[in-house]
Amino acid sequence: MKVCRTIEEMAFYSQDARASGRDLGFVPTMGALHAGHLSLVERSAAETDSTVVSIFVNPTQFGPGEDLEAYPRDLEGDSEKLKALGTDCLFFPTPEEMYRDGYATYVTQERLTGVLCGVSRPTHFTGVLTVVLKLFNIVRPHRAYFGQKDYQQSVVIRRMVKDLDVPVEIVVLPIVREDDGLAMSSRNAYLSPSERNDAVCLHRALLRGRELIGKGEASAAAVVKAMRGVVEGSPGVRIDYMSVVHPESLQGIEKIDGAVVLAGAVFVGGTRLIDNIIVERS
Ligand code: AMP
Numbered sequence: 001m002k003v004c005r006t007i008e009e010m011a012f013y014s015q016d017a018r019a020s021g022r023d024l025g026f027v028p029t030m031g032a033l034h035a036g037h038l039s040l041v042e043r044s045a046a047e048t049d050s051t052v053v054s055i056f057v058n059p060t061q062f063g064p065g066e067d068l069e070a071y072p073r074d075l076e077g078d079s080e081k082l083k084a085l086g087t088d089c090l091f092f093p094t095p096e097e098m099y100r101d102g103y104a105t106y107v108t109q110e111r112l113t114g115v116l117c118g119v120s121r122p123t124h125f126t127g128v129l130t131v132v133l134k135l136f137n138i139v140r141p142h143r144a145y146f147g148q149k150d151y152q153q154s155v156v157i158r159r160m161v162k163d164l165d166v167p168v169e170i171v172v173l174p175i176v177r178e179d180d181g182l183a184m185s186s187r188n189a190y191l192s193p194s195e196r197n198d199a200v201c202l203h204r205a206l207l208r209g210r211e212l213i214g215k216g217e218a219s220a221a222a223v224v225k226a227m228r229g230v231v232e233g234s235p236g237v238r239i240d241y242m243s244v245v246h247p248e249s250l251q252g253i254e255k256i257d258g259a260v261v262l263a264g265a266v267f268v269g270g271t272r273l274i275d276n277i278i279v280e281r282s
Contacts, residue, residue, distance in 0.1 A: 001079070001088065001090055004090070005094070007097060010138050013052075013089055014139050014141075018140065024051075024141040024142050025045070025052070025145065026051075027052070027144070028146075030057045030058065030071065031055035032071070033078045033081050033082070035176045036175065036183070036185070037147075039176050041087060043173055051088050052089045052139050053087050054092070054093075054139070055092050056098065057073065060106070060130055061124050061127030061131065062124075067187075067190075072187075107133050107164075108129070109125060109126075109160060112155055112159055112250050113156055115152075120265070136166055136168055142168065142169065143168065146170065146172050147173055147175060148175050148276070151261055158170050177203070181203040191268060191269070195271065201230055201233065202237075203275055205231045206262045208227060209223045209226060213281060218255055218257065220244035220260070224242055224243065224244055240267060241264065243262075243263050245263060247260065247278060257281065258281055259278065259279065259280045261277070263276040
C-alpha cells in the first residue's frame with residue numbers, strides 16, 4: 001500500500017493511475033476504522049481498479065468545544081486493516097498540509113445545511129464540503145464512497161457535486177451496525193459500558209417510528225413523539241433532534257405519504273451519536 005503524506009505525492013499517484021487507464025475509487029475517512037468504513041473500502045476495491053483511502057481528522061468540521069483533540073486516532077491499526085483489504089493507496093495529510101499558511105477559502109451551501117445536524121453544528125457542513133472538495137481535487141477519483149450513516153452529509157455532498165459540476169460519481173452504502181443495532185461509529189469508543197447499553201435506544205426509537213409508519217400512521221408529529229418517548233426511556237440520554245424529513249429536501253414533513261427519512265441525534269453522556277432509517281411507504 002502506497003502511503004502519501006503530501007498533496008503533491010497524492011496528486012502524482014492519481015495522475016499516474018489515470019494516465020494508465022485505471023478507474024480510481026476513493027473513500028474519505030477520519031480514521032479509527034471500523035466495519036462501516038471497511039464496507040466502503042471493500043466495495044471500492046470490488047468496483048474500481050485502484051482504491052485510495054484518506055485518513056484526515058479535519059479540524060474545520062469541528063465546532064468550538066467539540067472533540068477534535070480527543071477524536072480517536074490509530075494509524076497503525078488502520079493501516080493494517082486497509083492493507084488486509086488490498087487498499088492501493090493511503091492519503092494521510094497533516095492539517096498544516098491541507099490548510100497551508102494563509103488558507104482563506106471555504107465551501108458553503110444553503111438550505112440543506114441549516115437543518116438536522118446543521119442546527120446544533122452550524123459550521124460543520126462548511127468544513128465537510130470544503131475538505132471533501134479539496135480531497136476530490138487532489139485525488140480526482142472516478143467514484144467516491146460514503147455511508148448512509150451520515151445521511152445529511154451524503155445529501156449535501158451530492159448537491160455540491162451537482163451544483164459545482166464535480167466530475168465524480170457518488171456512491172452511498174448502507175449503515176453497518178453492531179449486533180444490537182447500534183450504528184458503528186468511531187465515537188462509540190468514548191462510551192462507558194453503561195452508556196454503551198443506553199446508546200442503543202437511538203436505533204430502537206427509529207425502529208419504533210418505522211413500525212408505526214408500517215401500521216399506517218401518517219402523522220409525522222405522532223411518529224416523532226413515539227420516537228422521543230423511546231429515547232426518553234433512557235435517563236442518561238439527551239435528545240438533540242428526532243425528525244421525520246423528506247429524503248432529498250431534508251425538510252420536516254407533516255403528513256407521511258411517500259418515502260421519508262427518520263433521523264436522530266442524541267447525547268449519551270458527552271458523546272453525540274447520530275442514526276437514521278429510510279422508510280419507503282408502500
Ligand atoms: P468518518 O470517519 O466518520 O468521517 O466516516 C467516513 C465514512 O464512513 C463516511 O462516509 C461515513 O458515512 C461512513 N461510515 C461511518 N460509519 C458507518 C457505518 N456504521 N456504516 C456505514 N458507513 C459508515
